[in-house]
Amino acid sequence: MIVAQAIAFADNGIPRQVDPSKVQEQSPNPSSLIQFYQGIFRLVSLGNFSYALSQLNSTGIIHVPSQIQFIYTRFNSLLSNAASQLQQVNSSINQATFLLQEGNPEQANSTVYQAYYQLSQANVTITQLQQAAPQMESSFGIPSGQLQNQVSQLELLAANYKSVLDALSSRISNLIIALQTDRAFSTKISLNSSETQVYLGNNITLYGKLATSRNIPLSNKTVQILSSSLGIKQYTKTDSKGYFQLSIQIPYIYDNNTIFTASFIPSIDDANVYLASFANISIRLLYYKPAISLEVSGPGLPGSTLHVNGSYSLTNYTSMQIDLTAFGLKQTLHADKGFFSTLLHIPLNIQDGNYTIFASSNAYGLIAPASATSQIAVRRLDANVTFASSSLVFGGQTLEISGIAFASNGTPLSGSLITAVFANIASQSVVKSDGSFVIHLSIPLFSPSGEVKISLLPAQPWVEQFNASKNITAISPLAVISPIVILLVLIIMHLRRAAPLKRIEEHLPQYETKKKEGEISEVLASYLLILNKLAQKGLRIKSSETLREYLQRVTKAYPDFAEDFSSITRIVEDEIYGFGASEDDKHLANLLAGKLISMMEK
Numbered sequence: 001m002i003v004a005q006a007i008a009f010a011d012n013g014i015p016r017q018v019d020p021s022k023v024q025e026q027s028p029n030p031s032s033l034i035q036f037y038q039g040i041f042r043l044v045s046l047g048n049f050s051y052a053l054s055q056l057n058s059t060g061i062i063h064v065p066s067q068i069q070f071i072y073t074r075f076n077s078l079l080s081n082a083a084s085q086l087q088q089v090n091s092s093i094n095q096a097t098f099l100l101q102e103g104n105p106e107q108a109n110s111t112v113y114q115a116y117y118q119l120s121q122a123n124v125t126i127t128q129l130q131q132a133a134p135q136m137e138s139s140f141g142i143p144s145g146q147l148q149n150q151v152s153q154l155e156l157l158a159a160n161y162k163s164v165l166d167a168l169s170s171r172i173s174n175l176i177i178a179l180q181t182d183r184a185f186s187t188k189i190s191l192n193s194s195e196t197q198v199y200l201g202n203n204i205t206l207y208g209k210l211a212t213s214r215n216i217p218l219s220n221k222t223v224q225i226l227s228s229s230l231g232i233k234q235y236t237k238t239d240s241k242g243y244f245q246l247s248i249q250i251p252y253i254y255d256n257n258t259i260f261t262a263s264f265i266p267s268i269d270d271a272n273v274y275l276a277s278f279a280n281i282s283i284r285l286l287y288y289k290p291a292i293s294l295e296v297s298g299p300g301l302p303g304s305t306l307h308v309n310g311s312y313s314l315t316n317y318t319s320m321q322i323d324l325t326a327f328g329l330k331q332t333l334h335a336d337k338g339f340f341s342t343l344l345h346i347p348l349n350i351q352d353g354n355y356t357i358f359a360s361s362n363a364y365g366l367i368a369p370a371s372a373t374s375q376i377a378v379r380r381l382d383a384n385v386t387f388a389s390s391s392l393v394f395g396g397q398t399l400e401i402s403g404i405a406f407a408s409n410g411t412p413l414s415g416s417l418i419t420a421v422f423a424n425i426a427s428q429s430v431v432k433s434d435g436s437f438v439i440h441l442s443i444p445l446f447s448p449s450g451e452v453k454i455s456l457l458p459a460q461p462w463v464e465q466f467n468a469s470k471n472i473t474a475i476s477p478l479a480v481i482s483p484i485v486i487l488l489v490l491i492i493m494h495l496r497r498a499a500p501l502k503r504i505e506e507h508l509p510q511y512e513t514k515k516k517e518g519e520i521s522e523v524l525a526s527y528l529l530i531l532n533k534l535a536q537k538g539l540r541i542k543s544s545e546t547l548r549e550y551l552q553r554v555t556k557a558y559p560d561f562a563e564d565f566s567s568i569t570r571i572v573e574d575e576i577y578g579f580g581a582s583e584d585d586k587h588l589a590n591l592l593a594g595k596l597i598s599m600m601e602k
Contacts, residue, residue, distance in 0.1 A: 030141040041150040049087035056080045068139045075136045078129040085122035089115050089161050101265050103275030109172045126154045174272050186213040187277040191262040197284035200252045207245040210238050217242025226261045254368040290314035292372040294359045300378045301462035306344040326357040348461045352379050382408040383466035395445040395476040404435045407463050415459035422452040447474045523575045526593035533600045568592040
């Protein structure tokens with residue numbers, strides 16, 4: 001059934017390497033679909049309604065194109081309704097039969113009428129289903145007539161139920177008429193016991209009488225004796241005076257009480273003559289009830305040992321085998337003088353949780369089984385680890401981490417492995433006997449700041465693992481040296497820039513002499529000549545002023561000088577800050593100097 005659904009569903013698969021939105025919807029495979037429905041109809045015909053309905057509820061997993069979805073859904077809905085209605089008819093038939101056997105023809109008759117109504121509803125649904133079958137066949141490409149033939153099975157089942165109801169109704173009517181015309185009689189049955197209480201294994205005699213409601217004894221009739229709790233079901237015959245008697249051995253079933261039922265259910269020949277009757281009697285069951293006590297002590301730690309003590313109490317019985325089960329293991333003990341004890345080892349790899357220790361004794365004749373339980377909580381202890389280290393460390397140094405590791409009960413975690421990790425560098429140490437530890441961790445030279453992670457792997461299986469972390473500020477030597485280097489470079493650049501300007505300012509009055517002595521380059525000499533002329537016009541260069549700043553001030557005062565003075569300033573900057581002015585620039589500087597001086601003298 002499930003395979004048929006899977007096939008029908010799989011046949012709707014979208015081809016690989018195709019855009020799903022462009023794939024045309026496909027209907028389920030016709031042969032797979034008819035196999036599925038054949039299975040459903042077969043289940044209903046066999047009376048397995050619940051399983052058939054569960055299979056119908058799973059039809060939603062079969063993909064059906066939207067344009068025929070209504071046809072598919074309506075057919076399945078009609079089939080589901082028909083199966084449910086036939087299930088109700090079957091249930092009503094069984095109930096009416098039982099009521100008739102119990103001698104209640106009036107209620108049985110009412111149940112039969114209810115079944116007729118349910119059957120009429122089922123017939124209407126089956127007719128609708130038969131009408132929907134051709135459209136279902138054409139929509140899904142199922143060969144014509146195949147689904148219609150399957151629906152015919154439900155018509156046959158409904159017809160069979162009709163025949164059963166007719167026969168049952170006839171029996172009930174005949175019985176009611178017979179009762180009304182004194183051709184049928186109610187019966188009464190009594191049930192007694194030789195003992196009101198009995199030890200297990202002993203025999204008990206049950207006896208009684210079967211007669212009509214007018215006290216006419218019924219001879220040679222079958223009486224059933226039943227005890228559901230003891231699993232007893234036996235039969236006996238009434239004698240010529242309607243009496244019956246049956247000796248029964250009580251099995252070793254350790255219930256406090258049991259109820260025996262004597263019932264007279266008319267046979268086919270007596271069905272229209274007598275009504276059924278029933279009688280009950282309660283018998284107390286006797287046996288010995290021992291008691292087991294159980295006491296467990298010790299730490300609930302993995303790998304530890306528990307002390308188990310217990311007792312078995314029963315008068316005159318001081319020795320008994322005791323089965324003890326704990327942590328998936330079983331051991332057998334002997335209660336000597338009513339007491340037993342043992343040691344239980346808790347497995348090392350056990351999970352934390354609550355566990356049950358179960359002690360039991362087997363039944364032995366009149367001695368009932370006994371049992372006792374005790375709960376033990378298995379919990380690993382927490383690891384208490386404290387550690388200290390410097391919060392500031394330089395790259396390339398060794399970080400020392402020291403601390404202590406104890407279990408929460410104060411036990412030193414000696415032999416446990418401590419691991420420290422920083423910047424993917426790990427170092428390990430072992431906890432000493434006093435619980436102390438020291439880890440030396442090498443800090444990478446250019447490591448950034450981050451967390452140093454500490455983990456403890458306990459050597460003691462009854463202790464939880466431990467993890468912690470601490471933030472460490474790591475200072476790289478490069479981080480210290482770089483600012484100093486940058487500062488020195490800035491100072492040097494400032495000095496390089498300021499020195500020539502200072503020298504220019506100092507040499508302004510004596511530029512001719514210096515030029516002759518060769519202390520100043522030809523480019524600077526030309527520039528100094530211009531500066532001297534500008535100074536005479538009130539635009540002296542300042543010692544705190546760069547060449548560019550001075551250029552802006554001169555350009556603002558003498559716009560006509562802007563282009564030429566900018567060019568000679570560039571040449572001077574190459575001379576001072578670069579690799580020296582080229583020969584062409586030197587020649588250009590002389591020309592520009594002459595031009596600017598000539599313009600200023602006008």
